[in-house]
Amino acid sequence: MVDLNISRAPSAPESDDARLRKAIELLYFGYRAFTAPPDRILEERGLGRVHHRILYFVGRNPQISVNALLGVLGVTKQALNAPLRQLVDMGLVATDTAAHDRRVRQLQLTVEGEALEARLTGAQMVQLEAAFARGGAQAEAGWHAVMEALVGAGR
Structure with a gap:
């Protein structure tokens, strides 16, 4: 675990600034740990x-x-184009045209794509x-509330 108390004495009261910086650091370090196995x-x-992200949301x-x-x-079409094309070329994502409108391309995971997505997300x-x-049920509920508030703030 990374020591997040480097800049202040352990017994010093935590200011709002320090409390928020600690939260930012935990988010950064938590995200790094969360993404390391799939990476x-x-x-x-x-x-x-x-x-x-593409595999996850196409799978869902x-x-x-x-x-x-x-x-x-x-993201923009330009940002999505190359990675999506790569997943299609690798046989992980399949595309077809929508029955209701031939101009609409629909996506779904292939069997191999489903297996990879399950491994990553698993x-x-x-x-x-x-x-x-x-953390316990209360901590889990708090985490969900914080994440939902962050998502809402980003819209």
Whole structure:
């Protein structure tokens, strides 16, 4: 664990600034720990975090349109094009045209894509399960409330 009390004495009262900086540091270090296991799996295939996000949200939303995926990810078409094309070329994501409109491209995971997504997300689910078990139900509920507030603030 990283020592987050480097800049102040352990017995000193925590100012609002120090409290918020500690929260920022925990978020950074927590995210690094949360993404490390999937990053190692992705690296084996020459993929990165953007590929994981695509696999995750396509897996959670089968037949999602490319435009809807752009909205979920909050990226431009240019930013999505290369990694999505790579996943399609690797046989992890399949595309087809929507029955209601041939101009709409829909996405779904292939069997191989489902297996990779399950492995990536499964590693993170194990981490969250352990953290929630350690923190308890009240801490888990608080974490969800904080994350939802952050998501809402970013809109």
